[in-house]
Amino acid sequence: MTSRADSMLADLERAGFKLTPQRIAIVRELADDLTHPTAQSLFDRLRPAFPTMSFATVYNTLAALTECSLVQGLNLGGSVRLDPNTEPHHHAVCDACGVIHDIPLERVERVDCAPPSADSTSFLGFRVLREQRTYRGLCAQCIASPVS
Ligand SMILES: [Zn+2]
Numbered sequence: 001m002t003s004r005a006d007s008m009l010a011d012l013e014r015a016g017f018k019l020t021p022q023r024i025a026i027v028r029e030l031a032d033d034l035t036h037p038t039a040q041s042l043f044d045r046l047r048p049a050f051p052t053m054s055f056a057t058v059y060n061t062l063a064a065l066t067e068c069s070l071v072q073g074l075n076l077g078g079s080v081r082l083d084p085n086t087e088p089h090h091h092a093v094c095d096a097c098g099v100i101h102d103i104p105l106e107r108v109e110r111v112d113c114a115p116p117s118a119d120s121t122s123f124l125g126f127r128v129l130r131e132q133r134t135y136r137g138l139c140a141q142c143i144a145s146p147v148s
């Protein structure tokens, strides 16, 4: 069984990108990170191990990953967050601490009452290719111990 990082690296190489040690480190750092980090936070985390790495390297590697559809950029207001989970899913964002949780589609479909209709995939001639919702609220941790 190959890890997510390994398959991302293989796909990146297949797309013609050279796998430099820095690129490999960036992919490994991001592959299993479900916190939807920003490019800046990845850069900060990798910097101690790669003092000569430039932010442009991180940025360009992330752009390559996005181009290959291995990572999606999420714009939830503020800086773009990176999401290595490329399965269709929704997000729940905590207004207090900013944590972003992935919500698998099946979990949402169950609470939805609207029946899927034939034309629910088209509005004013617009063809919907995917749907991504953002739920805002408070995460379990912030409900349990509110930051005041
Ligand atoms: Zn929270």
Ligand SMILES: [Zn+2]
Binding pocket: 036, 083, 085, 089, 090, 091, 101, 102
């Ligand atoms: Zn996500």
